[in-house]
Amino acid sequence: MGRIVKKDMARNSWHSTLTDPIKFHIWLETNINDIVYWLLFGSILSIIFIFESDKDFSFFLTLSGSVQMYGFLIMVCRVFKARSVAGMSLNTFICCSVALLARVFAIMSHDGYLPYDSSGDWFYHLVEIIALICSVILVAFITKTFKTTYNKSLDSIKWWHLVPVAAIFAALFHPSLNRHSLTDIAWAFALYLEAVAMLPQLLVFTRREEIEHYTSHFVASQGVARLLSFLFWVFSYHELNDPEAESLALVPLSLLPSHPP
DSSP: OHHHHHHHHHHHHHHHHHHOHHHHHHHHHHHHHHHHHHHHHHHHHHHHHHHSOOOOTTHHHHHHHHHHHHHHHHHHHHHHHHTOOTTOOHHHHHHHHHHHHHHHHHHHSOOTTSOSSGGGGTHHHHHHHHHHHHHHHHHHIIIIITGGGOOGGGOOSOHHHHHHHHHHHHHHSOOOTTSOHHHHHHHHHHHHHHHHTTHHHHHHHHHOSSOOHHHHHHHHHHHHHHHHHHHHHHHHHHHHOOTTOTTGGGTGGGGSOSSOO
């Protein structure tokens, strides 16, 4: 009952903010920096799309990676500015770091999972590497730099509960676009792990009375990234599938986001 009341209050609050000019102006002033950051990000992506892209549908993969990377980058900046990791899940960022490392390994030496678009020649690699670096930095923030602000008791879904399961699924069910077993498994492992990586963070959300807006923005950006990736693989499935890739049919299902965008 309490959760239903809170959801109704949140819905009414949003409606009130959008319909009341004074409240909307206050909200705009409070969130102006976030709006500017995302507009700047959109402008940079537009430039990349115009000058470094073939306008191929596979740019959706580049777009997905870019949104994910930007979410990590904003998170690093926000945490550094706030000098606090309150409300963050260490286990989520460990899972993200492991998943990104596996995907970078899969795409650096083979091109089976790269966008056919020319942005896949270098830009896609770049955003994945930046996302990995940012995720590792966030792990360091939580475990070292700002560890006194981390609430371990709220973060009860451990990374070692999720990583082995994803590894087993990847070994059993993986595509073969790279035609190289190790990198094919690594790519599938990253896919499966990312599908559940936000679960620890979502659990932390449910146990806190207040949710930091930068953390919620991060989770939303990861949901949008998963949605874009999902759209690409669903609409490209018949083109990419072939009789030799017997387990490829299982892959698109795992791209469904584990949390709402």
